[in-house]
Amino acid sequence: MSKIHVTTKVNGDDVEFLADPRESLLDCLRDKLDLTGAKEGCGTGDCGACSVSLDGTLVCSCLVLGVEAQGKTIETVEGMAQDGDLHPLQRKFIEHAALQCGFCTPGILVAAKNLLERNPDPTETEIRYWLAGNLCRCTGYDKIVRAVQDAAAEMRGAA
Amino acid sequence: MSVAKPLPHDSGPLHVSGRARYIDDVPLPANTLHLAFGLATVAHGEIASMDLSAVRAAPGVVAVWTAEDLPFANDVSPSVHDEPMLATGTVHYVGQPVFLVIAESHLQARKAARLGRIDYRERPAILTVDQALAADSRFEDGPVIWEKGAAEAAIAAAPHVIEGRFDMGGQEHFYLEGQAAFALPAEGGVVVQSSTQHPTEIQHKVAEALGLSMNAVRVECRRMGGGFGGKESQGNALAVSCGLVAHLTGRPAKMRYDRDDDMVITGKRHDFRIEYRAGVDETGRILGISFRHLVRCGWSQDLSLPVADRAMLHADNAYLLENVRIESHRLKTNTQSATAYRGFGGPQGMLGIERAMDHIAHELGLDPLALRRANYYAEAPGASPPDPQSISTTKKQTTPYHMEVEDFILHAITDRLEAASDFAARKAAVATWNAGNAILKKGIALTPVKFGISFTLTHLNQAGALVHVYQDGSIHLNHGGTEMGQGLFRKVAQVAASSFGVDIATVAITATDTGKVPNTSATAASSGSDLNGMAVKAACDTIRGRMAEFLAREHQTIPAKVHFENGRVFVGGDEIGFAEAVARCYEGRVSLSSTGFYATPKVSWDRKAGRGRAFYYFAYGAAVSEVVIDTLTGENRILRTDILHDCGASLNPAIDIGQIEGGFVQGAGWLTTEELVWDDRGRLRTHAPSTYKIPACSDRPRIFNVTLWDGENREETIYRSKAVGEPPFMHGISVFSALGAACAACGPHFPDLQAPATAEAVLAAVKRARGAA
Ligand code: FES
Ligand code: FES
Numbered sequence: 001m002s003k004i005h006v007t008t009k010v011n012g013d014d015v016e017f018l019a020d021p022r023e024s025l026l027d028c029l030r031d032k033l034d035l036t037g038a039k040e041g042c043g044t045g046d047c048g049a050c051s052v053s054l055d056g057t058l059v060c061s062c063l064v065l066g067v068e069a070q071g072k073t074i075e076t077v078e079g080m081a082q083d084g085d086l087h088p089l090q091r092k093f094i095e096h097a098a099l100q101c102g103f104c105t106p107g108i109l110v111a112a113k114n115l116l117e118r119n120p121d122p123t124e125t126e127i128r129y130w131l132a133g134n135l136c137r138c139t140g141y142d143k144i145v146r147a148v149q150d151a152a153a154e155m156r157g158a159a
Numbered sequence: 160m161s162v163a164k165p166l167p168h169d170s171g172p173l174h175v176s177g178r179a180r181y182i183d184d185v186p187l188p189a190n191t192l193h194l195a196f197g198l199a200t201v202a203h204g205e206i207a208s209m210d211l212s213a214v215r216a217a218p219g220v221v222a223v224w225t226a227e228d229l230p231f232a233n234d235v236s237p238s239v240h241d242e243p244m245l246a247t248g249t250v251h252y253v254g255q256p257v258f259l260v261i262a263e264s265h266l267q268a269r270k271a272a273r274l275g276r277i278d279y280r281e282r283p284a285i286l287t288v289d290q291a292l293a294a295d296s297r298f299e300d301g302p303v304i305w306e307k308g309a310a311e312a313a314i315a316a317a318p319h320v321i322e323g324r325f326d327m328g329g330q331e332h333f334y335l336e337g338q339a340a341f342a343l344p345a346e347g348g349v350v351v352q353s354s355t356q357h358p359t360e361i362q363h364k365v366a367e368a369l370g371l372s373m374n375a376v377r378v379e380c381r382r383m384g385g386g387f388g389g390k391e392s393q394g395n396a397l398a399v400s401c402g403l404v405a406h407l408t409g410r411p412a413k414m415r416y417d418r419d420d421d422m423v424i425t426g427k428r429h430d431f432r433i434e435y436r437a438g439v440d441e442t443g444r445i446l447g448i449s450f451r452h453l454v455r456c457g458w459s460q461d462l463s464l465p466v467a468d469r470a471m472l473h474a475d476n477a478y479l480l481e482n483v484r485i486e487s488h489r490l491k492t493n494t495q496s497a498t499a500y501r502g503f504g505g506p507q508g509m510l511g512i513e514r515a516m517d518h519i520a521h522e523l524g525l526d527p528l529a530l531r532r533a534n535y536y537a538e539a540p541g542a543s544p545p546d547p548q549s550i551s552t553t554k555k556q557t558t559p560y561h562m563e564v565e566d567f568i569l570h571a572i573t574d575r576l577e578a579a580s581d582f583a584a585r586k587a588a589v590a591t592w593n594a595g596n597a598i599l600k601k602g603i604a605l606t607p608v609k610f611g612i613s614f615t616l617t618h619l620n621q622a623g624a625l626v627h628v629y630q631d632g633s634i635h636l637n638h639g640g641t642e643m644g645q646g647l648f649r650k651v652a653q654v655a656a657s658s659f660g661v662d663i664a665t666v667a668i669t670a671t672d673t674g675k676v677p678n679t680s681a682t683a684a685s686s687g688s689d690l691n692g693m694a695v696k697a698a699c700d701t702i703r704g705r706m707a708e709f710l711a712r713e714h715q716t717i718p719a720k721v722h723f724e725n726g727r728v729f730v731g732g733d734e735i736g737f738a739e740a741v742a743r744c745y746e747g748r749v750s751l752s753s754t755g756f757y758a759t760p761k762v763s764w765d766r767k768a769g770r771g772r773a774f775y776y777f778a779y780g781a782a783v784s785e786v787v788i789d790t791l792t793g794e795n796r797i798l799r800t801d802i803l804h805d806c807g808a809s810l811n812p813a814i815d816i817g818q819i820e821g822g823f824v825q826g827a828g829w830l831t832t833e834e835l836v837w838d839d840r841g842r843l844r845t846h847a848p849s850t851y852k853i854p855a856c857s858d859r860p861r862i863f864n865v866t867l868w869d870g871e872n873r874e875e876t877i878y879r880s881k882a883v884g885e886p887p888f889m890h891g892i893s894v895f896s897a898l899g900a901a902c903a904a905c906g907p908h909f910p911d912l913q914a915p916a917t918a919e920a921v922l923a924a925v926k927r928a929r930g931a932a
Binding site for chain 2: 030034035036037038039040041042043044046047049076077078080081086089090091093094097099100101102103104105106109127128129131132133134135136137138139140141142143144145
């Protein structure tokens with residue numbers, strides 16, 4: 001099958017790649033753009049390890065086709081740190097020990113960032129339900145929720 | 160000093176920026192081959208014919224191999240060579256690898272793997288424990304039986320006999336990173352990167368398959384995206400496949416299982432049926448008890464025997480059983496070969512007696528917690544004031560396998576947790592709630608954990624380490640343990656930094672590598688920091704000793720007067736920086752590199768006889784959970800959990816609390832939402848997260864308090880800490896016990912809740928409580 005030329009913006013940079021029309025955005029990011037932060041945990045939209053933001057909407061990149069990214073703006077975990085400074089969420093995840101094996105972490109960070117962009121002051125329950133699509137097998141989630149709350153508080157203070 | 164500090168995970172900055180590399184993230188050489196298995200579609204049958212022409216003709220396929228194409232050993236078993244990597248004539252479960260596809264891309268390999276046409280002469284499949292018992296399909300000649308005292312006589316003479324039987328399901332590991340391996344051809348052999356808890360075994364199996372000696376194979380593992388026991392032996396097939404392809408084609412080879420394949424191919428936690436018969440007196444004291452464990456092991460032996468042993472070793476949990484008999488049947492079935500999983504059989508054995516406790520309390524109308532306490536082992540001297548209620552504290556108390564329990568602290572832990580969780584008042588509030596609410600019923604329970612620490616195969620209790628101090632004062636650390644998220648690397652780096660009195664940033668942590676430290680045991684049995692921490696300390700102490708000797712000579716003092724602290728070295732009255740001290744030692748031609756070795760003392764275990772000191776020590780803890788069930792739908796929630804857990808003198812409280820929280824949630828998942836369903840043809844129907852439900856963020860207890868017990872290990876472990884990987888998993892039993900209590904609040908009968916307590920299981924239990932059969 002012939003490949004399709006895709007131009008898109010990833011983490012602020014214009015990029016282009018050739019995609020098989022059946023290839024997932026996740027595979028395009030990982031295999032063509034060397035952005036391996038987003039992970040494949042299931043490939044079926046159930047675990048959230050592949051979470052990225054597409055024109056501001058949180059998506060499972062394993063369920064989006066690479067060609068659908070044409071003309072859109074993608075943000076991945078690799079773009080969270082600005083000029084070498086970690087995003088408050090990233091810092092709080094380290095401080096709160098909100099990660100163990102770390103495989104779920106990029107997806108959860110992207111999802112949490114997306115939440116805080118819509119709702120800078122989420123309740124504990126809102127955080128839990130927003131993140132319910134991001135599975136973590138290691139941490140038991142408690143420290144993740146706390147890290148998100150703490151980062152949100154810091155970001156509100158800074159704003 | 161670095162130990163005892165809550166330092167964050169060493170890879171944290173890499174993890175949060177997406178730069179921590181797992182096998183699938185490693186950039187591949189352009190000519191890498193990708194592999195996939197073609198899988199059996201029947202549970203038991205002989206291969207009558209195999210037509211792989213469509214597979215060979217599929218786009219991108221380079222070669223397709225069957226068992227006949229393997230030049231040397233066709234075996235990926237970690238134990239008794241009964242697990243061919245590719246099926247040889249007969250298939251034994253749905254999902255068994257039959258042929259290997261080698262292709263230019265991952266997707267091409269996977270697509271081609273579906274195109275095999277295999278005809279089978281089907282044989283009757285043995286899927287359930289009942290079928291296995293009827294067919295006498297088992298490992299070993301008969302059941303393993305351990306006995307202490309005279310259980311049958313004691314039960315017969317007891318005023319009350321309570322008996323029951325219940326089924327507990329298995330559990331999928333669901334490590335977020337699926338199994339993966341990658342191999343590069345090398346001069347005379349291969350270099351393999353594997354997501355494995357057991358690099359030495361990978362090395363061993365790859366060497367056998369290549370017809371090479373172990374020194375021709377090097378295995379590396381930097382990190383895993385979770386393991387939980389599922390990467391102790393289940394990664395062998397991928398690593399061997401990659402090793403073979405790399406060696407025979409001269410091209411790099413990579414293999415990873417897609418999630419569905421991973422769940423269909425690999426082994427899981429053993430499901431058990433446990434039958435119990437207890438003879439008790441009026442106060443609920445157990446006079447005699449017998450257990451029968453029916454263990455569904457799957458098609459090959461794998462690690463099932465030690466898993467079933469460990470279940471027997473935890474049949475007592477926290478309770479002194481004077482007259483006890485445990486019978487364990489290791490049944491062979493046409494399903495995935497069940498394997499290691501956090502707790503390694505311990506949780507199943509423990510749940511057996513915890514269920515019996517709840518049952519006894521229900522039948523005799525006793526308070527479940529008072530009943531538990533009355534049966535506890537006696538407290539170790541000095542741990543807390545002796546409990547007048549408890550059994551004689553003067554007599555030696557032994558486990559069912561005749562090991563003396565010397566370090567029991569659960570009386571004190573239970574007291575403290577009861578108070579901290581406000582247990583009595585909340586229990587009364589639950590009763591009031593239940594009296595006033597017909598639909599939503601609550602339950603609360605406190606359950607203890609006593610978990611034995613050591614490999615039961617004595618020779619595995621050893622570890623090695625390699626430490627280099629470079630001339631600029633930086634330290635390179637390597638040891639035999641693997642990092643799966645448990646923070647092991649951070650803990651051992653803390654040990655090294657403490658030994659030299661330097662900042663942890665001075666210590667570089669490197670990938671586990673069979674070329675650096677040989678003959679390692681799996682990172683399993685919670686032993687990672689106990690064993691490797693000690694080995695690292697031994698290596699550091701050796702180097703430090705050499706440095707001290709040299710510096711003492713230079714300063715005309717004695718080595719005992721040389722101290723390493725805060726990045727400085729104090730020699731007699733002088734003080735120099737650590738880097739400078741190192742540079743001087745280097746110039747003085749002092750060896751700044753050392754191996755270290757550790758073998759756990761005291762353990763000796765005769766598994767045939769079921770006798771001996773199976774464990775170096777026990778780790779303890781207790782949990783209180785409060786739950787609510789909806790009696791119309793069976794839905795349930797954990798409202799609050801309080802855990803008090805013993806890590807000895809914690810090496811790193813942040814990491815330990817993380818292990819406790821994560822372990823508890825995983826244990827609660829095992830007993831609530833995580834249900835494995837096979838159909839009557841032996842096909843696993845729950846092979847993706849869409850149908851197999853691990854706890855999500857929204858399932859976490861509404862209130863969740865975790866506290867560390869502030870004692871230290873009586874035994875001389877690394878800085879008197881205790882292992883923490885597995886024991887907290889069993890705090891999940893408190894949720895199951897509380898759910899049972901909530902069901903019991905629905906009627907007069909024992910609800911006999913089965914595990915996992917899915918909505919269906921809860922509804923059925925509510926019905927039984929109400930008396931509807
Ligand atoms: S990999 Fe996309 S949701 Fe799991
Ligand atoms: S940290 Fe391992 S899956 Fe979340």
